[in-house]
Amino acid sequence: MGGAKNFLININLNKMTTELLHCLIAGATGALIKEIVIDNTLTLPKCKDGKFFLGFIGSAIIGAFVGTVIDGSFVTSAMAGFTGLAAIENLILKKSPREEEKELNTEELIEKIALEEGVDQVLALRVAQAESGLNTKAINTNTDGTRDRGLYQINEKWHPEVTDEQAFNAEFSIRFFCKAVKNGNISWWDASKEKWQM
Numbered sequence: 362m363g364g365a366k367n368f369l370i371n372i373n374l375n376k377m378t379t380e381l382l383h384c385l386i387a388g389a390t391g392a393l394i395k396e397i398v399i400d401n402t403l404t405l406p407k408c409k410d411g412k413f414f415l416g417f418i419g420s421a422i423i424g425a426f427v428g429t430v431i432d433g434s435f436v437t438s439a440m441a442g443f444t445g446l447a448a449i450e451n452l453i454l455k456k457s458p459r460e461e462e463k464e465l466n467t468e469e470l471i472e473k474i475a476l477e478e479g480v481d482q483v484l485a486l487r488v489a490q491a492e493s494g495l496n497t498k499a500i501n502t503n504t505d506g507t508r509d510r511g512l513y514q515i516n517e518k519w520h521p522e523v524t525d526e527q528a529f530n531a532e533f534s535i536r537f538f539c540k541a542v543k544n545g546n547i548s549w550w551d552a553s554k555e556k557w558q559m
Contacts (some may be wrong), residue, residue: 467489467495467497467512467531468486468495470531470532470535471485471486471489471495471512471535472485472486474532474535474536474539475535475539478536478539478540478543479539479543480538480539480542480543481542484542484557485535485538485539485542487556487557488513488538488550488553488557489512489513489535489538490556490557491550491553491556491557492509492512492513492514492550492553493511493512493513493514495512496512497511497512497529497530497531497534498511498529499511499512499514501514503516505518510523510525510528510529511528511529511530511531511534512531512534512535512538513534513535513537513538513550514550515528515534515537519549523537
């Protein structure tokens with residue numbers, strides 16, 4: 362009776378080993394197709410800066426693992442090998458909608474960046490409110506024809522190095538303001554001082 366049991370165990374192990382080997386080959390095939398056809402290169406295993414990179418072999422192993430775990434399908438293995446590390450990252454690191462970081466509104470972004478930059482958050486917020494009403498796309502045309510742009514109304518004449526794209530970008534504009542304040546240039550916003558002065 363024990364011999365029959367051992368015989369069945371050996372058959373099952375042989376079947377699992379064969380299936381794993383087939384999934385490994387399928388994963389390697391998917392990895393090679395991506396490397397050669399899509400990336401136009403073949404990344405071989407290498408050691409760089411004390412770190413070991415498996416190259417396409419890593420994608421083949423991932424393909425075999427994913428294929429075996431999910432459904433034992435060669436197609437699944439080949440597809441996982443093709444996507445490589447992205448397959449594992451998506452399985453492991455995928456966040457639920459609740460876990461995804463919510464987008465900050467303008468006020469929250471000002472407070473966050475001011476804190477990072479070591480600038481008074483209240484000051485940063487009050488100046489932006491006085492200058493643009495927290496409108497990142499605000500434009501004011503001056504009597505000389507020049508424009509003040511964005512949250513902190515960056516003037517195109519006095520700051521020609523700042524493009525429109527940068528001036529209307531909330532993060533750039535906030536960091537521009539913070540840098541100016543840290544360099545002692547809060548006077549650039551003196552025109553609205555009575556509205557934001559604390």
